[in-house]
Amino acid sequence: MYGRKACQLVKELASAEKGQLTPCNSDLFDQVAAECSQHHLELQSLIRKIQEEGLDVQTTRNADHYGALIHHLSLVRNKRCLVAYVYNRAEIIRSLIWKVGPVLPPEIQEKLNHTEEDYFKKLSTALQAYMSRLDLDLTVDMVPPKDPYIQVRVLDDIGVVLSDDKTTNFARHSMHFLKRTDAEQFISRGLMEELTG
Amino acid sequence: MANYYDIDDIITQEEFVSVIFQKAAGGVGIDPSSETDSVEVGSKVELPFWLAHELQLRQAVSMNVPACFNQKTRLEIQADSACVDLRSRSPYFYEFGCKIAPLVADRTIGPLLLSAFKSRYKEVLTKAHTAAYPAASKHLTILTKEETHLYEAAQSSMAAFKKWRMGGPRFQRASILGRKRKSNE
Numbered sequence: 001m002y003g004r005k006a007c008q009l010v011k012e013l014a015s016a017e018k019g020q021l022t023p024c025n026s027d028l029f030d031q032v033a034a035e036c037s038q039h040h041l042e043l044q045s046l047i048r049k050i051q052e053e054g055l056d057v058q059t060t061r062n063a064d065h066y067g068a069l070i071h072h073l074s075l076v077r078n079k080r081c082l083v084a085y086v087y088n089r090a091e092i093i094r095s096l097i098w099k100v101g102p103v104l105p106p107e108i109q110e111k112l113n114h115t116e117e118d119y120f121k122k123l124s125t126a127l128q129a130y131m132s133r134l135d136l137d138l139t140v141d142m143v144p145p146k147d148p149y150i151q152v153r154v155l156d157d158i159g160v161v162l163s164d165d166k167t168t169n170f171a172r173h174s175m176h177f178l179k180r181t182d183a184e185q186f187i188s189r190g191l192m193e194e195l196t197g
Numbered sequence: 198m199a200n201y202y203d204i205d206d207i208i209t210q211e212e213f214v215s216v217i218f219q220k221a222a223g224g225v226g227i228d229p230s231s232e233t234d235s236v237e238v239g240s241k242v243e244l245p246f247w248l249a250h251e252l253q254l255r256q257a258v259s260m261n262v263p264a265c266f267n268q269k270t271r272l273e274i275q276a277d278s279a280c281v282d283l284r285s286r287s288p289y290f291y292e293f294g295c296k297i298a299p300l301v302a303d304r305t306i307g308p309l310l311l312s313a314f315k316s317r318y319k320e321v322l323t324k325a326h327t328a329a330y331p332a333a334s335k336h337l338t339i340l341t342k343e344e345t346h347l348y349e350a351a352q353s354s355m356a357a358f359k360k361w362r363m364g365g366p367r368f369q370r371a372s373i374l375g376r377k378r379k380s381n382e
Contacts, residue, residue, distance in 0.1 A: 088204060
C-alpha cells in the first residue's frame with residue numbers, strides 16, 4: 001500500500017522512548033524518497049495521457065484524473081512523513097545542547113547522520129556567539145540553585161581539571177565540594193552525582 | 198487540523214478504512230483483488246484513512262464504519278468497558294474515532310467514545326496508583342495510546358510529589374543518555 005514505508009519511518013520515532021534519539025534510518029528514508037519520485041513519474045504520465053486525449057486537465061473527472069489524484073495524495077502524505085521525521089529529530093537534537101552541552105558523548109554522536117551533526121555544530125556555535133556577546137553562560141543553573149556550592153561524588157575517572165585558579169583531581173569515587181556551576185556539566189553528562197545530606 | 202509534524206496524528210491517519218469506489222481510478226496499484234493496475238466502480242478496497250478521507254471529500258469513494266467500531270466492540274464496552282482490549286482494535290481508538298465520526302453516517306460513534314472513555318478513565322487512574330508492578334503490566338496491554346499517557350502521567354506526578362516531599366538530588370544525568378547507570382532509585 002502507498003505510504004506504508006513512510007509510516008514505518010514515523011513509527012520508529014514513536015516507538016522510541018520519549019526524548020530518546022534512535023539511530024538515523026537513512027536507508028528507509030531514501031526508499032521513501034524514491035517512492036516519492038516514482039509517484040511523481042506516474043502522476044506526470046497520467047496527466048500527459050489526459051492531455052493527449054485532448055481533454056482539459058482542470059475539469060476532466062475521468063479514471064485517469066482520480067488515478068493522478070491518488071498519486072498526488074500519496075506524494076503529499078510521504079512528504080509529510082519525511083518532514084515530520086526530520087523535524088522531530090531536529091527538535092531532540094536542539095534540546096541536546098541544553099541537556100548535555102556542546103560536546104556530545106560518542107553514544108549519541110553515532111546516532112546522528114552527517115547533516116544532523118552539522119546542524120548541531122552550527123547551533124552550538126551560534127549559541128556560543130550569543131552567550132559571549134551577552135557575557136553570560138545560559139546553559140548553567142537549569143535547576144534553580146538553593147546554594148552556590150554542592151557536594152558531589154565522582155562516578156567515572158575524569159582526571160585533573162582546571163577550574164578557576166586551582167586544579168582538582170577528580171578520581172573515581174572521590175568526593176568534592178564544588179561550585180554548582182562547575183559541577184553542573186559533569187552531572188548532566190553522568191560523570192558525577194549530587195550528594196544530599 | 199492537527200500539527201503538521203505531529204507523530205501521533207500521522208500514525209492515527211494510517212488506520213485502515215474500507216471504502217467503496219464511486220468513481221473509477223486508473224494507473225494505481227491500490228486494489229489487491231484487481232488484476233490490472235486500476236480500480237473499478239463499486240469495488241471494495243481497504244485504504245489508509247489519509248487517502249480515504251481526501252477521496253471522500255471529492256466524492257470518489259464512500260466510507261464504511263471501520264471494523265474497530267463494530268457491533269461486537271460496542272457490546273463489550275457496554276458490558277464492562279474497563280476490560281475491553283482497545284489497543285488491539287486500534288492503538289489510537291479515540292483519536293481515530295473523532296476523525297471518523299463526522300465522515301460516516303453512523304451518529305452513535307461519538308457517544309460510544311465518550312462513554313467508553315469516561316468509564317475507563319476512572320479505572321486507569323485507580324490502577325496507576327494502586328497496582329503492583331507485575332499486575333500493572335498486564336493491564337497496560339489493553340490500554341490505548343491516550344490511556345497509556347494518562348497512566349504514566351498519574352504515576353509520574355505521584356513520584357514527583359513524593360520526591361518533592363522527601364527532598365533529594367535535584368540535578369540528574371540527562372535522560373537522553375539512557376538508563377545505563379540509573380541504579381539506586
